Amino acid sequence: MPSKQRKPTLAVWKFASCDGCQLSLLDCEDELLQVAGAVQIANFLEASSAVQPGPYDLSLVEGSITTPHDAERIQAIRKSSRFLVTIGACATAGGIQALRNFADVEEFTRIVYAKPEYIKTLKHSTPISEHVKVDFELRGCPINKGQLLEVISAFLHKRRPNIPQHSVCLECKARGTVCVMVAQGTPCLGPVTQAGCGAICPAYQRGCYGCFGPQENPNTVALSAWWTLLGLDEAAQQRAFRTYNAGAKAFSKEAERHG
Amino acid sequence: MQKGPFVLERSGLLQLLQALKAKGYLTLGPTVREGAIVYDQLSRLEDLPIGYTDHQEGGTYRLRRRGDEALFGYNVGPHSWKRFLHPPILRLFRARKINGGFEFEHEAEALPNYAFIGVRACELLAIRVQDQVFLGGAYQDPHYKARRERVFIVAVNCTQAGNTCFCASVQSGPKAQAGFDLALTEVLEGDRHYFVGEVGSERGAEVLGEIPHRAALPSEVAQAEAKVAQATRQMGRSLATEGLKEMLYQNLEHPRWEQVAARCLSCGNCTQVCPTCFCTSVEDHTDLSGVAERTRRWDSCFTADFSYLHGGSVRVSTKARYRQWLTHKLATWQDQFGMLGCVGCGRCITWCPVGIDLTEEVAAMRGAHV
Structure with a gap:
């Protein structure tokens, strides 16, 4: 009986991004055939040029909105998608390119391009949710493939994805990693960052870079006060909060305090 | 059977490890990793943190060299034995959808017999507290029970205390009182390096019988006692426990909760390093092939999901979360389990990334109230 049912269609879309999050889907290796068995991949240019027309049951959207054309395109994608899930820091918070939000884009284009008048770009890099309704936001730079499979699986089983919003610290402690901030005085964004990566960086003796954006209750002010005690100056603190999730509200607000 | 205190030479400790291994135990104990003393497998004496000590303060831990060759010359680190008795992530079962129903796969857990080497007095109490939590009531936790029953415990008495230690305040240490198979006090005295030991169980006596040892001289016992007394004098923190429960119940709206909430990161580190915190969440997963599994993982009262x-989270604010944790640990735990939930190990102070100190919070509330 299930074989007669139409498989749900999956579309993957790209906006301003590096493609790393889409690649996480291709990187699923062992599970990729299961994904292909469970859904009909109807639009995924990174994997195949065979594109089927919409509407689509599940759209995965990578990248942020940085051009007037993108701002129109996302509206059409939303209209042709039953569920729309953003994947990664770009689509969810504006990405590293949201650094433009704190600078003069016209000046950039003048410096970089010989003919800046050909460049049509927006002043800000914005997340998908500022343009259309988003059903779920998957964090990460890049996303974690286990979490991606969890979201797809939850969609197929019509349940809520199990994606925790707590700090990275719980992942460090579960894997037995020694806290780099306490034991080595290394500034770490882990306490204010959402888990999901498996706490990779501290396991390699580095502080967390905040790739998954702010956790659900981030106290960046208290963390920053401790960093000051560790000897981190204002410029370094601002840089720490202005990386892949520079546009996430909690991080952009904290970065402003150190301007 | 060895009745009174005995002496084990330094070399005897290796023989103890070997004897435990020969009996099929997986020997676990302190070792240096990632700039701290953690618990992991021990196969040789050289795996121990020889000549290391630690300097601890609120939010700070640093390894230091001691200038001698002590094997146990430090205090507790970020790990506790909880991670072996109550693992951070545990798969409870897997199930497969078959013919409209479910087929459950119960895995018989292949559990090793653990021998814990170097369990401190505060940690013995922590294990006793978790025994009460997991085994004390009508509903026992079979996963904890299976692990707990197999454990062989070699306690080591502290001969120094850290800056964040307060076991003396809660009467958990620094000397191991009960709950061990063997207990040792390390003595370094001139050229001599030995352990004064005590037998705590039949199993302990049996293992001791297999390794060279002798009855301790009164002077050796006195040396060991003096070292432990030194640890009592060095306690870096203290916690007044008298009337503690009532004091907290009377101060649920004390302004101090707001003040600590301004500093608290609600990251959950204190609950993860605490050797008595036992909360877990149970999660169901389904994968794309139709296999469902249920896992249990350490959770924390500092998360919103907890x-x-x-309709939503009951404890939205950091204030509510910190108050929940502290009052559970020190007050409601007493109502629930008949004992304090705190053993004075100081881990929550040292491993709080911003150095929040529960002894300081309690003292501040007492100061304003008394």
Whole structure:
């Protein structure tokens, strides 16, 4: 009986991004055939040029909105998608390119391009949710493939994805990693960052870079006060909060305090 | 059977490890990793943190060289034995959808017999507290029970205390009182390096019988006692426990909760390093091939999801979360389990990334109230 049912269609879309999050889907290796068995991949240019027309049951959207054309395109994608899930820091918070939000884009284009008048770009890099309704936001730079499979699986089983919003610290402690901030005085964004990566960086003796954006209750002010005690100056603190999730509200607000 | 205190030479400790291994135990104990003393497998004496000590303060831990060759010359680190008795992530079962129903796969857990080497007095109490939590009531936790029953415990008495230690305040240490198979006090005295030991169980006596040892001289016992007394004098923190429960119940709206909430990161580190915190969440997963599995993982009362009920989280603010943790640990735990939930190990102070100190919070509330 299930074989007669139409498989749900999956579309993957790209906006301003590096493609790393889409690649996480291709990187699923062992599970990729299961994904292909469970859904009909109807639009995924990174994997195949065979594109089927919409509407689509599940759209995965990578990248942020940085051009007037993108701002129109996302509206059409939303209209042709039953569920729309953003994947990664770009689509969810504006990405590293949201650094433009704190600078003069016209000046950039003048410096970089010989003919800046050909460049049509927006002043800000914005997340998908500022343009259309988003059903779920998957964090990460890049996303974690286990979490991606969890979201797809939850969609197929019509349940809520199990994606925790707590700090990275719980992942460090579960894997037995020694806290780099306490034991080595290394500034770490882990306490204010959402888990999901498996706490990779501290396991390699580095502080967390905040790739998954702010956790659900981030106290960046208290963390920053401790960093000051560790000897981190204002410029370094601002840089720490202005990386892949520079546009996430909690991080952009904290970065402003150190301007 | 060895009745009174005995002496084990330094070399005897290796023989103890070997004897335990020969009996099929997986020997676990302190070792240096990632700039701290953690618990992991021990196969040789050289795996121990020889000549190391630690300097601890609120939010700070640093390894230091001691200038001697002590094997146990430090205090507790970020790990506790909880991670072996109550693992951070545990798969409870897997199930497969077959013919409209479910087929459950119960895995018989292949559990090793653990021998814990170097369990401190505060940690013995922590294990006793978790025994009460997991085995004390009508519903026992079979996973904890299976692990707990197999454990062989070699306690080591502390001969120094850290800056964040307060076991003397809660009467958990620094000397191991009960709950061990063997207990040792390390003595370095001139050229001599030995352990004064005590037998705590039949199993302990049996293992001791297999390794060279002798009855301790009164002077050796006195040396060991003096070292432990030194640890009592060095306690870096203290916690007044008298009337503690009532004091907290009377101060649920004390302004101090707001003040500590301004500093608290609600990251959950204190609950993860605490050797008595036992909360878990149970999660169901389904994968794309139709296999469902249920896992249990350490959770924390500092997360919003922890108190999520229908319609939302009960404890939204950091203040509510910190107050929940502290009052559970020190007050409601007493109502629930008949004992304090705190053993004075100081881990929550040292491993709080911003150095929040529960002894300081309690003292501040007492100061304003008394």
